[in-house]
Amino acid sequence: MASSSHLLLGAAVLLSLLAAAAASAATYCVPGLAIPHNPLPSCRTYVTSRTCGLGPRLPLPVMRRRCWRRSPPTAGARR
Secondary structure (H helix, E strand, O other), rough: OHHHHHHHHHHHHHHHHHHHHHHHHHHHHOEEEOEOOOOOOHHHHHHHHHHHHOOOOOOOOHHHEEEEEEEOOOOOOOO
């Protein structure tokens, strides 16, 4: 009888830990935390998909090329 109560207690603790982890995992996709507030429009999809696992299912190299192709040149870059 004692072993089944220990098993039940262990399952309850594990379930509460999983629930707490699931509740806190969604906060990393909030703009300003892992996603910049104003990413370049062409990079928004790439950043969101890499951070949150959401978005179109394009291969990552294709999304990277789209992002980099549309990025404005950096200050001081040679042409």
